[in-house]
Amino acid sequence: DTAVSQTPKYLVTQMGNDKSIKCEQNLGHDTMYWYKQDSKKFLKIMFSYNNKELIINETVPNRFSPKSPDKAHLNLHINSLELGDSAVYFCASSTQGGNQPQHFGDGTRLSIL
Amino acid sequence: QQQVKQSPQSLIVQKGGISIINCAYENTAFDYFPWYQQFPGKGPALLIAIRPDVSEKKEGRFTISFNKSAKQFSLHIMDSQPGDSATYFCAASRDYGGATNKLIFGTGTLLAVQP
Numbered sequence: 001d002t003a004v005s006q007t008p009k010y011l012v013t014q015m016g017n018d019k020s021i022k023c024e025q026n027l028g029h030d031t032m033y034w035y036k037q038d039s040k041k042f043l044k045i046m047f048s049y050n051n052k053e054l055i056i057n058e059t060v061p062n063r064f065s066p067k068s069p070d071k072a073h074l075n076l077h078i079n080s081l082e083l084g085d086s087a088v089y090f091c092a093s094s095t096q097g098g099n100q101p102q103h104f105g106d107g108t109r110l111s112i113l
Numbered sequence: 114q115q116q117v118k119q120s121p122q123s124l125i126v127q128k129g130g131i132s133i134i135n136c137a138y139e140n141t142a143f144d145y146f147p148w149y150q151q152f153p154g155k156g157p158a159l160l161i162a163i164r165p166d167v168s169e170k171k172e173g174r175f176t177i178s179f180n181k182s183a184k185q186f187s188l189h190i191m192d193s194q195p196g197d198s199a200t201y202f203c204a205a206s207r208d209y210g211g212a213t214n215k216l217i218f219g220t221g222t223l224l225a226v227q228p
Binding site for chain 1: 145
């Protein structure tokens with residue numbers, strides 16, 4: 001049973017398109033996150049949600065819009081894709097509260113042509 | 114500004130040897146220091162974590178050493194095995210008393226354990 005699952009695993013698209021990545025966790029966690037890992041493998045937090053409420057927004061361009069329909073799901077929609085958006089995007093989840101272990105999905109590799 | 118600096122960038126160790134990865138942080142308010150292991154095509158997985166009230170934590174072959182005054186912490190992998198070959202990330206965060214924590218990651222160390 002996959003704890004944090006993301007779809008799709010690979011996403012290849014043209015510049016200017018709009019795309020979405022879906023994330024679901026079956027761990028019963030209240031908090032979910034999106035991270036971006038660039039070509040040099042640097043990991044940076046983008047957003048965090050707790051019980052469907054946005055908590056952290058790390059100065060990400062407003063072309064990126066997370067949506068949490070319920071506390072088990074956190075989707076990421078990206079408008080007007082740019083070459084610099086090419087990266088691996090990871091979803092993660094944790095229990096509520098500070099400094100809780102975060103569990104990561106296996107990532108979505110986004111490639112912009 | 115890189116708040117968590119990690120070295121070396123890559124490391125080659127012989128099977129059975131000790132792998133050592135070092136991290137240094139700047140923000141003295143950080144109070145949680147996890148290490149994550151990432152295999153190709155997979156997400157980071159929590160390996161071991163330490164809080165600043167202890168100087169060392171050991172779990173199996175993995176040990177974190179923590180030096181609060183120097184603002185440094187390190188991961189030691191004893192008896193390194195080829196299966197340990199992966200990218201290792203240190204991280205740090207601060208408990209704001211809120212619902213979530215914001216992990217600041219180091220730049221990663223690619224470890225190769227040669228048989």
